[in-house]
Amino acid sequence: MLDRSGWESQLLETGFLGIFLCPLWTLSRLPQHTPPSSIVIWGFRWLIFRIMLGAGLIKIRGDRCWRELTCMDYHYETQPVPNPIAYFMHRSPWWFHQFETLVNHFIELVVPFFLLLGRRMCIVHGLLQILFQVLLIISGNLSFLNWLTMVPSIACFDDASLAFLFSSRRGGLRERVARMQLEESAREQLPLRYGCYVRRVVNVSFGLLIAYLSIPVVLNLLNSRQVMNTSFNPLRIVNTYGAFGSITKERTEVILQGTSSLDPNDPAAVWEEYDFKCKPGDLKRRPCFITPYHYRLDWLMWFAAFQTYEQNEWIIHLAGKLLAQEEETLSLMATNPFAGRAPPRWIRGEHFKYKFSRPGGKHASEGRWWIRKRIGPYFPPVNLQGLKKFYEDRNWPYPVRD
Template structure:
């Protein structure tokens, strides 16, 4: 089963590991006899290892620009939903973009192996991965993906490395942990464990065996020259393969949806008005948005549709039908409906444009434009509700009814 983003699979795997992280039968803030299982902690480390190494390998095996260090020349402008910082980062000098690409390769291809090289390098791995994710959060709108990737990185730290986060006051968590550790170090001071702890150990060992078994096809995929990213090899989807940006688009194209009240869509005098999405580029004067960790899935799907055809994305015709009917649920996904308070449009069409960032301090930026664009041509022809009836019926889609 393949998933374009892999976020759902990563969220599922992260949450599944969390089930086994805490004891089941106690609500104690610091249960003395049931510390987090080392197997689960290594499960999280194995997860971050696969996420980062998978992302690094898919890049180095994929688009040539990752090997010649030019991908970052395009990434900020062509990523799914750029944010304000990306506008300025795009204009960084070429040597800086090359440095960014080298750092990316180091973080994704070298640093993951720090996990297996002792405590200090394991902690360094966690710190570097969290820093890397923070930089990605600042420079892009990749939804909750980067925030989610921070979670398994926390498993790289032990109590000593995190102790500075807690107060040293008497009776505090830090003091309690130190007392527990001191008692454990004292010879002959360990009381017999209750049966529940042995049951938990059996469950954790069984869980570890399951993870190891399900990891076999994942490891084979990582070693394969035909690596597949964001794929599950089991129906449970709890041990997956990950990857991101194996290829980079060199130009940004956008699908702009427009509507008109004209009786004849081919009339040169017809006035076409544009719908605006909540975050994706459209209005040239609108500043790139900042939405992370939130996710506008429709905006993201429009990015995919822009470098494909509407025949490959039939859902966009479905969307056009909903806009013609002015269904409230669909309009709630948009930032601006040009026909609000008026009669619905008679026709909706998709236009294809090439978008580029304006140059900071340049002529277009001085006019308040964050983007400049050039029309490529039609994306899909004008459609009306009557003409879409057969199209919807052939696909067993509910025919949209006007409110």
């Protein structure tokens, strides 16, 4: 599964590297004195190398289905927030799923080493990695993670390989870059100015820092007990990454239900369901397509579904806010079954197993994208008064009904 903070660490590291791409003495969008240091460019290449190799190694070490080439039999259905394309990809034949898994291993375990094989193979690496991320974007809603992963891959391309993107008209960006390169080449024959000395010192110091912070990261990659999405320094400048080290074979969902009944145990009590914005709930609702946007609450509900509510106390916190009909919390939901009415007296969590319906089958013909089967209660009915001590013990602000 993907760590809850993996994308934040990657964003921090990518942003830190981006600082050193900027011109040191000017705010111009094009550096007037020197191009970005090769040390910075290799910093980005080192980042994409660790992201992909870490993801590949954690899969091989973490779940036997990756070694048996069967993980893709489950992935589309059980990923955090499936999209409509995943619905159809899930029904691909077994041999296609095996082919997908082999391609995944090739991209994550073999292609990263293309970075070390010269300019042309480095460009091939960048193309393959960007194409791979595009395929992941098409087949799933993994927030902005795939878009962010494309950023360091851009460092695999040099000016010559990207020249076709820029205008060739006189005075265009391509000519400006070429003119700057000629000026830079001439300046290299002149004594270095003070600013160039400072820049070189900064770049060398930056390279030494990255190398030093990479030591525990490399040791982790070589360790058979590799951990993923972990940082060994408080600023998260150089981190270790990985994704889907284990694949859940069945999809379970927590469905929140409310009732206005005085007695939650009354067999006649009517329980109405809250729907989230994107995660599976209503069986007839089409899976959403939101990438690169990220519904964090929907994502966290995916984690909660294969854990217990004791491991996810925040879900009881959420129930209390729904009982109080807090507007900020309700804005995170797709539907409020008690809109325009008195708030519910009780909220409970029910645990269901979800599966994609079969395209063209009975359930699909009825408009159902999902079929489900109840597993049992996830957390028992709770009311606002009964949660007061629960909130106080954790120093949480007690929700008050409007």
